[in-house]
Amino acid sequence: NAGVMQNPRHLVRRRGQEARLRCSPMKGHSHVYWYRQLPEEGLKFMVYLQKENIIDESGMPKERFSAEFPKEGPSILRIQQVVRGDSAAYFCASSPQRWGTEAFFGQGTRLTVV
Amino acid sequence: QQQVKQSPQSLIVQKGGISIINCAYENTAFDYFPWYQQFPGKGPALLIAIRPDVSEKKEGRFTISFNKSAKQFSLHIMDSQPGDSATYFCAASGGSSNTGKLIFGQGTTLQVKP
Numbered sequence: 109n110a111g112v113m114q115n116p117r118h119l120v121r122r123r124g125q126e127a128r129l130r131c132s133p134m135k136g137h138s139h140v141y142w143y144r145q146l147p148e149e150g151l152k153f154m155v156y157l158q159k160e161n162i163i164d165e166s167g168m169p170k171e172r173f174s175a176e177f178p179k180e181g182p183s184i185l186r187i188q189q190v191v192r193g194d195s196a197a198y199f200c201a202s203s204p205q206r207w208g209t210e211a212f213f214g215q216g217t218r219l220t221v222v
Numbered sequence: 223q224q225q226v227k228q229s230p231q232s233l234i235v236q237k238g239g240i241s242i243i244n245c246a247y248e249n250t251a252f253d254y255f256p257w258y259q260q261f262p263g264k265g266p267a268l269l270i271a272i273r274p275d276v277s278e279k280k281e282g283r284f285t286i287s288f289n290k291s292a293k294q295f296s297l298h299i300m301d302s303q304p305g306d307s308a309t310y311f312c313a314a315s316g317g318s319s320n321t322g323k324l325i326f327g328q329g330t331t332l333q334v335k336p
Contacts, residue, residue, distance in 0.1 A: 112265075141323060150228075150311055150326040151266065164321040199265055203322065210256070211324065213265035 110135070112202050112214035113182075120220045127187040127194070129217045133202030140183045141211060142175060145197040157183055190221045224249060226314050228327025235334050241299040243330045245312035248293065253316035256324070257286065257297045260309045269310070270297070302334045 113132040121127050133140050138159050143151040156164040157177035168175065172190075177183040187194055197218050201211040228245045235241045245255075256271035272279045272286040272295065279286045285298040299306055309331050313324040 114265075139322065143324075143326075150328045151324070153323040153325070156321045156323055164323060167323070201324075205322075210268050210271070211322070213258075213267065215263075215265045 112200055112212050114198075114200050114214035114217050116217060117215060118218050118220070120222060121190045122222055123191055124189050127190050127219055129185040129187075129198050129200075129219070130182040131185070131200030131202075131214060132182040133200075134212055137202035137204050137212075139203045139205065140177050141201045141203075142183075142185050143199045143201065145199060145216070147196070151199060154185070187219075190219070192221050195219055195221045224325055226312060226325050226327045228312050228330060230330060231328065232331045233333070235302045235332065237302065237304060237334055237336050239302050239334075241302045241306070241332055241334070242296060243310055243312070243332075244294065244296045245314075245327050246292075246294045247314050247325075249314070249316075250293065251316050251320075252314040252325075254314065255286070255288065255295050256313050257284075258311045258313065258326075260311065260329075266311060299332075302332075304334045304336050307332055307334050 115130050140157045142154040145151045153167040155168045155175045172188045174186045197216045199216045201213045203211045226247050257269045258266035259269045260266045270281045270284045272288050274290050283300045288295045309329045311329050312327040315324050
């Protein structure tokens with residue numbers, strides 16, 4: 109059973125470009141969470157999705173950021189018009205249910221904005 | 223109210239010693255408290271977790287102590303080994319809206335000297 113798969117592992121974008129980060133949850137997991145980790149900091153919750161639904165986006169910046177988890181295919185975190193401050197590691201986690209069970213994390217996508 | 227405060231920020235322990243990391247929370251509705259271990263360039267991996275109905279949980283060399291009245295919990299690593307050198311994050315989830323999102327502490331970088 110493959111773990112949570114994130115790609116790409118590393119992504120370099122110029123300021124103003126778009127970044128697309130993909131996350132395939134573990135088999136049988138329908139709950140996906142995205143977290144952002146700035147250098148030397150802890151992980152900050154961004155958004156929680158189930159298939160085709162955004163359940164909680166309270167940690168998502170109001171502009172330029174969006175997320176989706178379609179019926180088929182991976183979850184995607186999209187950052188439009190990236191700025192230097194978006195440089196961070198973005199982690200996806202999946203779980204089989206939303207309450208009190210282990211969330212399995214992917215290896216992360218390290219975004220660098222130049 | 224949603225914060226989890228973690229200390230110390232960094233910790234150096236001799237091989238065979240005990241590593242102790244502490245966390246404090248404010249939201250009394252939190253009901254799931256996991257600890258994650260993260261190696262450089264990797265995603266966080268669940269180490270051990272506890273719920274507030276028990277005061278202690280032990281798995282191998284790792285023990286969580288939980289003090290509900292003080293709203294504190296700690297991780298003890300017995301017989302610390304160089305391979306334990308990593309960053310450790312405490313986290314909490316729960317509450318009225320309970321989407322399963324994790325609130326992380328700031329992290330503790332542990333170095334175990336041989």
